[in-house]
Amino acid sequence: xxxxxKIANELETFSKSERKxxxxxxxxxxxxxxxxxxxxxxxxxxxEPTVNRFCRRLxxxxxxxxxxxxxxxxxxxxxxxxxxxxxxxxxxxxTSKIFESTMANLELxxxxxxxxxxxxxxxxxxxxxxxxxxxxxxxxxxxxxxxNKFFRFNVPVVYFDDILMQRMSxxxxxxxxxxxxxxxxxxxxxxxxxxxxxxENDATVIGITTAGTPLAKECNFVLSVxxxxxxxxxxxxxxxxxxxxxxxxxxxxxxxxxxxxxxxNLKKVKDSLRSSRFERKD
Amino acid sequence: xxxxxKIANELETFSKSERKxxxxxxxxxxxxxxxxxxxxxxxxxxxEPTVNRFCRRLxxxxxxxxxxxxxxxxxxxxxxxxxxxxxxxxxxxxTSKIFESTMANLELxxxxxxxxxxxxxxxxxxxxxxxxxxxxxxxxxxxxxxxNKFFRFNVPVVYFDDILMQRMSxxxxxxxxxxxxxxxxxxxxxxxxxxxxxxENDATVIGITTAGTPLAKECNFVLSVxxxxxxxxxxxxxxxxxxxxxxxxxxxxxxxxxxxxxxxNLKKVKDSLRSSRFERKD
DNA sequence: GTAAAATATGAAATTAATTTTCATATTTTC
DNA sequence: GAAAATATGAAAATTAATTTCATATTTTAC
Numbered sequence: 001x002x003x004x005x006k007i008a009n010e011l012e013t014f015s016k017s018e019r020k021x022x023x024x025x026x027x028x029x030x031x032x033x034x035x036x037x038x039x040x041x042x043x044x045x046x047x048e049p050t051v052n053r054f055c056r057r058l059x060x061x062x063x064x065x066x067x068x069x070x071x072x073x074x075x076x077x078x079x080x081x082x083x084x085x086x087x088x089x090x091x092x093x094x095t096s097k098i099f100e101s102t103m104a105n106l107e108l109x110x111x112x113x114x115x116x117x118x119x120x121x122x123x124x125x126x127x128x129x130x131x132x133x134x135x136x137x138x139x140x141x142x143x144x145x146x147x148n149k150f151f152r153f154n155v156p157v158v159y160f161d162d163i164l165m166q167r168m169s170x171x172x173x174x175x176x177x178x179x180x181x182x183x184x185x186x187x188x189x190x191x192x193x194x195x196x197x198x199x200e201n202d203a204t205v206i207g208i209t210t211a212g213t214p215l216a217k218e219c220n221f222v223l224s225v226x227x228x229x230x231x232x233x234x235x236x237x238x239x240x241x242x243x244x245x246x247x248x249x250x251x252x253x254x255x256x257x258x259x260x261x262x263x264x265n266l267k268k269v270k271d272s273l274r275s276s277r278f279e280r281k282d
Numbered sequence: 283x284x285x286x287x288k289i290a291n292e293l294e295t296f297s298k299s300e301r302k303x304x305x306x307x308x309x310x311x312x313x314x315x316x317x318x319x320x321x322x323x324x325x326x327x328x329x330e331p332t333v334n335r336f337c338r339r340l341x342x343x344x345x346x347x348x349x350x351x352x353x354x355x356x357x358x359x360x361x362x363x364x365x366x367x368x369x370x371x372x373x374x375x376x377t378s379k380i381f382e383s384t385m386a387n388l389e390l391x392x393x394x395x396x397x398x399x400x401x402x403x404x405x406x407x408x409x410x411x412x413x414x415x416x417x418x419x420x421x422x423x424x425x426x427x428x429x430n431k432f433f434r435f436n437v438p439v440v441y442f443d444d445i446l447m448q449r450m451s452x453x454x455x456x457x458x459x460x461x462x463x464x465x466x467x468x469x470x471x472x473x474x475x476x477x478x479x480x481x482e483n484d485a486t487v488i489g490i491t492t493a494g495t496p497l498a499k500e501c502n503f504v505l506s507v508x509x510x511x512x513x514x515x516x517x518x519x520x521x522x523x524x525x526x527x528x529x530x531x532x533x534x535x536x537x538x539x540x541x542x543x544x545x546x547n548l549k550k551v552k553d554s555l556r557s558s559r560f561e562r563k564d
Numbered sequence: 565g566t567a568a569a570a571t572a573t574g575a576a577a578t579t580a581a582t583t584t585t586c587a588t589a590t591t592t593t594c
Numbered sequence: 595g596a597a598a599a600t601a602t603g604a605a606a607a608t609t610a611a612t613t614t615c616a617t618a619t620t621t622t623a624c
Binding site: 034072074085090091099137140144145241252256 | 397
Binding site for chain 3: 595596597598599600601602603604605606607608609610611612613614615616617618619620621622623624
C-alpha cells in the first residue's frame with residue numbers, strides 16, 4: 001500500500017508526537033522528501049528520534065528508507081488521500097482536497113467493484129426489453145445520466161426521479177425488463193419498495209448501492225461501490241462520482257457486447273448533433 | 283524527465299568511470315535505491331566521490347537526492363493514464379481502464395482549473411438573488427446535480443434541461459441573478475443564445491466550459507475544465523465527471539463562505555431525510 | 565612525439581546526518 | 595495513588611556522504 005494512505009489510515013493509532021509528524025508529512029509530502037530528519041523534527045516540534053521511530057513503525061528501515069517510500073508514493077500517480085476540507089481553507093486548498101479525495105475514492109471504488117457482476121449486468125442490459133433507471137436526490141442525477149447514455153443505444157430506456165412515477169413504472173414492469181435502482185445509502189424506504197414491486201412483477205432488479213443494505217436485499221444483482229463516507233459537508237460527493245463511473249462501465253460494456261456495427265451507429269447519433277453546434281475552426 | 287531515461291540517454295557523454303556507475307544503476311535500479319554510496323561504488327569498482335560527482339552531473343543535489351529521483355522513476359510505472367478501451371477487453375479490463383482514465387482526467391482538470399475564478403464565482407454565488415443552472419444532454423446532468431446541491435443551501439435555485447424553459451428563464455433574469463451555463467464543447471448554439479440573453483438582461487453569466495469557445499466568449503466568467511477528449515465511444519465521460527467535481531468545489535466554497543451556523547443548517551437538512559430511511563443497525 | 569594543460573579519479577579528512585543509548589516524563593492500569 | 599508500561603528527548607555513537615587535495619590519465623598544441 002501507498003505509504004501516504006497508510007499514514008492517513010493509521011493516524012488514530014499514532015501517539016501524540018507521532019501524529020504531529022504525520023500531519024506535517026501529509027500536509028506537504030513533497031517538501032518532506034527533501035528534508036533532513038532534523039528539519040522535519042523541527043517542523044513538527046518533536047525530537048529526531050521520534051521521527052525515526054515513526055518511520056520504523058511504518059515498516060521502513062529508517063528515515064532515509066522512509067523518504068524513499070514517500071518518494072515512490074508521490075510518483076505513483078496516487079498521492080491521493082481523502083483529506084478533509086477545513087474551515088479556513090483557501091479556494092486553492094479546498095479545490096485540491098476535493099479533487100484528491102474524489103480520486104482516492106475512485107481508486108477505492110474500483111477495488112471494491114466486482115467485475116463479474118458488472119459483466120452479468122451488461123448481459124442482462126443487452127438482453128432487456130426495457131431498461132429503467134430510478135434514483136432520488138443525488139442518485140436521481142446518476143439515473144438521469146444513465147438514461148442519457150443508454151438512450152443513445154436506441155434501446156427503450158426510462159428514468160424517473162418522481163417516486164409515484166417510479167412506483168407506477170415498477171408495477172407495470174414484466175419479465176425481460178431490467179430495473180436499475182440507485183441509492184448510496186440503500187435505506188430509502190420508497191426506493192426499497194420500488195425494487196420490491198419491480199421484482200414482484202418479474203422484472204430483473206439491479207441495485208447500485210452499498211452491500212448488505214435493505215435495498216441490496218431486494219435486488220437480484222447488486223453492484224456495490226465502496227467509498228469513504230461523505231461526512232464533510234453533509235452532501236453526497238464521492239459516492240455519486242463513483243456511481244457515474246460505474247454507469248460508464250456498464251455503458252461501455254454494453255457497446256462492446258453489441259459489436260462494431262452498433263458503434264458505427266453511435267457515431268451517427270453523435271454526428272447528428274453537429275448541426276446544433278457552432279463549427280470548430282481548427 | 284525520468285532520471286533512468288536520462289541516464290540511458292546521456293550514456294555517451296559520461297566518462298569511463300561514470301559509465302560504470304551508470305551501467306550498474308541501469309542494470310538493477312531497484313537494488314541501487316537501497317544501497318549506500320559505498321556499496322554502489324564498490325559494485326561499480328570505482329570510488330565514492332565518483333559516484334557523488336555522477337549524481338551531481340545529473341542535476342541532483344547529491345547521492346541521497348539522486349536515490350530519491352531514482353525511486354520516483356521506478357514508481358512511475360503506474361501513473362494513471364488515459365488508456366483506451368479495446369474491442370476485446372474483458373469486464374475487468376475495461377473497468378480498470380475507465381476508472382483510471384477518469385482519475386487521469388481529474389488530475390488534468392485539477393491542474394487546468396483557475397482557483398481564483400472559482401473563488402470569484404463563489405463570491406458571486408453567495409451574493410446572488412437567484413441561481414440558475416442550464417445544460418443540455420450530458421451537461422443537463424451536471425446542472426441537475428448542481429441544483430440538488432445548492433437547493434440544500436436554502437437559496438433560490440432553478441435548473442432547466444429544456445431549451446425553451448432556459449430561454450424564458452434567461453429573459454426573465456435581472457441584475458443580481460447568477461446564471462451558470464454548462465457545456466463541455468461550448469458550441470451548442472441554443473446554449474450560447476441563452477448565455478447571451480441572460481447577459482443582455484444583466485444577469486452575471488458563469489460558463490462551465492472549455493476556454494476560447496463561443497460560449498466562453500458570451501460569459502462574464504469562465505470556469506474551464508480541461509480533459510482529454512472522450513473519443514472512445516462517442517459519449518461524454520470524463521468531462522462530466524470533472525464538471526461535477528467542479529460543482530463540488532463551488533458548493534464547498536459556498537458553505538465555507540457562509541460560515542459555521544450555515545453548516546449546522548445543512549446538517550438539519552440531512553437529518554430531515556432520516557425518517558424516510560430504514561434505520562441502520564450498527 | 566612530447567610537454568603542458570586539462571580533466572578524471574581516489575585516499576584520506578571532514579562534515580553532515582542518522583541511529584542508538586539511556587535518563588526522564590507521561591500515560592495507563594490496577 | 596502507586597506501579598507498570600509507554601513515550602519522549604538529550605547526548606553519544608555510529609554511519610554515511612562530501613570535500614579536499616594529491617595523483618593519474620587524457621587531451622591539446624607545437
